[in-house]
Amino acid sequence: MHTIISVNMFDKIKSVLGTPYYENDKAIIYNTDCVEALNKLIASNIEINSTITSPPYNIGKEYEKILAIEEYVGWITGIINQIHQITTNNGSFIFNVGYLKVEGKGRAVPISYLLWDKIPFYLTQEIIWNYGAGVACRNYLSPRNEKVLWYIKNEKDYTFNLDQIRDPNVKYPNQKKNGKLRCNPLGKNPSDVWEIAKVTSGKNRSSVERMPHPAQFPEELIERAILGFTNEDELILDPFMGSGTTSRVAMLNNRYSIGFELNEEYCETIAKRLDNTVKEIKIKENTPSLF
Template sequence: MSRANFEKAKSILGTPAFEADGVLIYKMDCSDGMKMLSDELVDLTITSPPYNIGKEYEEISALDSYLSWCTNWLNEIYRLTKGDGSFWLNVGYFEVKDKGLAVPISYLLWDKSPFYMLQEIVWNYAAGVACKNRFSPRNEKLLWYVKNPKQYTFNLDAVRDPNVKYPNQKKNGKLRCNPLGKNPSDVWQIAKVTSGKNRSSVERTPHPAQFPIEMVERMMKSSSNEGDLILDPFMGSGSTAECALRNGRYVIGFELEDKYIGYAKDRITKYLTDQEESKKQTELPFAV
């Protein structure tokens, strides 16, 4: 069914800016693109929108305008999500004039759609700005929404943390811990995608705000199944697309900047090329 929905979306949206096996990326405003699509098309949405803090890909808007804009695409995501589907939203902080310096955007967006907010996850990382007059920020929020709180996909075993302190501890002769590992909890310690000489992450692209693949993978594996259709309205450097390819999902994304589409194209093409080369190596006959 997801493959059919993938093809259906392509027939509606037309020729993408970039296409690979199971990947469609459109140079299009996400609100415009999503409005073209039919209800309950996608299984899972994972995205991180502009934070309204003046990054190179955005212009700072008045607070009311920003919240109105967000409400628009949040409601479109809800409409497109299947009845048992989920939505993961990553947001950070911004300044609210005369109210606060580092106000979590999640405080202002969490109830701006009909979604049921199942849980807030804290993404904790080590790298970041060092502050002198306040504590250095080292976290962002992940809001996990579902359309139906009584029926949604959750694959805990797919994302268990194998780093267990006492993996062989028993009670009444039975292991106390699941052999696959522990529940990762609602605080995820995942490294940011860093830049700079001698400290740049392997997956780093020139994009100024890049999702780490490890974090996307935990959201994707826990909240969808192989063959599902994933949506990312703010595709950026293509982390969601690459992760979907790695994990046997279809993916549709929207992005306005040509250079970001180029970054996504480069990393997806590299991944597919590496996979093809690896396949060839495994198929080589043994020397006799």
């Protein structure tokens, strides 16, 4: 049985965290530090169903301050432990991480290696996010992947909606065995390697969904995670909201979301993006279908 978060939960969250920077019927965004906000949610026994997020990688992006490795790992694991406390028993934690340099150890060490024994969630699977665009290198292989770690709180009770994320690109869709189709008519299991384009920038190559943020989630990546690992009407958290992709995709797929973002300029970007999403949804609802 899966816990559904009532829309009234937004009222309870607002009574704890105060007036959000932005809100609509499906999303609330706070211009605040996630550590402080999560502590308040814990103290008030507020629960969320799932978290889908990507933290700063400690590599010097405009929105982060470089920390010593031990300090960075401690900061990230502290936040994850907070999230674990407010996650429903059948909830999930979807965590996208990249690589960083560790002096004396490696030039590109997967952040997941540094966190392996420090995360309280149960690791169901490591998903490889493979993409085409990226930095071209001369002295080592050009990096073309990041990790998406699928964690759950209860290994015996969790959401996996395979039919919602099946890949229709089947080589022999009509092949039969003993008169029956060998492949599910909805498509094949997408496996643990997801080939999804990055959100690119630059003249003549910028992605349609590009927002003014240097490290933006592709909507396709988040949609697959949301459809596969959460259910409609559940509440999804993103403590590092960035450009607002998690909330946008949650809205488009009938989920609720709460996000935290320290940078006020990014919050303004999120607000405009989600307002446009509200308009998209209303247009879709009011457009007659031919089928």
